[in-house]
Amino acid sequence: MENTNYQYEDVIQLDDQASSRRFIANVFMWMFVALGISALCAAAFAFKPELANLLRDPVTMRNTGLGTIVMFAPIAFVMIISFGLNKISAPVLTLLFVVFAALMGTSLSFVLLVYTSSSVLGVFITASAVFGIMAVAGYTTNQDLTKFGSLMIMGLIGMIIASVVNMFLASPGLSKAISYIGVAVFVGLTAYDVQKLKRIGAGLELGMADAKKMAIMGALTLYMDFINLFLSLLRIFGSRR
Template sequence: MEINNPNYDFNNVIQINDTDASRKFLASVFMWMFVALGVSAGIAYLFNADQGLRSIIQDPTTNSITGIGLLAMISPLIFVLVMRFGLNRLSYGVLALIFVAYAAVTGISFSIILKVYTDSSVLGVFLTSSVVFGIMAIAGYTTKTDLTKFGSILIMFLIGIIVASLVNMFIHSTGLNMLISYIGVAVFVGLTAYDVQKLKQIGAGLTYGDATASKMALMGGLTLYLDFINLFLFLLRIFGRRR
């Protein structure tokens, strides 16, 4: 599971009512999300199709994960933390490079995970995830209901999922694994609407410290990217057919 902490603190804010600015901001956010998804999908495909690349992350004889493969599965969290805590210190160009590198490394780790499932089920789950994500993104953008209180609850559930997942690494409970997956789907469905509404408000004129609008759009793209891939992974655990 990819760790997602979408509750960035946008303090010292100024509200400017500007619908056009909000739309342009969200367009940039979704652009970065699609770029990251494209990079991840492309890298995952390359590592699945090329046996030479595949052997770097998975031993062709034993099918065990190599040290580089294990690093690729663990390191995405480091990229996210660097971007989160380096937001005001790093330049926009450096943040963009880190984001693209993060998406590429995530694609490598995806190639390991997706090899477990049939191509048809992966495609079916991806399409399902896209439809669900799109519906909830539209709902978050158009709803007049303040989702802030729901966001706090969802984040508490997210922390619970992380803790339960760590525990299940030791007890290997199939039932708990399925329960985590169903709750995970519900959490990231809700977080998608919550994050889009929050980003809409940011685009209407919220400023975060000294960060530029470009940086905030990039971080917003990271947030929605994490929402999507986590929704996809949880749905895959429920509906994916193993080879």
């Protein structure tokens, strides 16, 4: 999964730090809820045989039809959420976000079968520390990160194109390079997205329907930043079984 950057339009920016703090706190709360759901689903479908067998044939170890659907379902949900944002109510958007987190976690169960549990845990802690540092940096810096964010988005687009090309080339060297670029891109996007959300929060009155939807979309953006950072680091430092 790649990061999706959403455009928050028609938001009046006000210098209201209290409103911004409440909004950011709400965004991170939903992000942590999503990560918790994903972690539970990933562990359940990786280590419980009755659930794991629904996704992978126990004899051939190939994906079942459901396993293939689960791998691509999160992309479909991101598209539904992003394109239907203006038509979806806040409660429905929240439900879709929770289901997305569950599906994403289920698809990540495949990762737990490829890499050792100790390396996954180590990389997760590393990704959490890096993400936290960049989130704080993005929130506290007075430097405008708009141009920097544009460069990161260009890097993301280039990374996606390179990933598609490598699907045909299957080059280990290119795959490794994409992983290193991914770390740099998602580290940068974390700071940029947090700063953007801080500015958006300053212009929102918490409790409005739009504010709730913005918080969910912000949580989805940061969730994807973190997951992609984690996966990029795992490809570089993870120990395979």
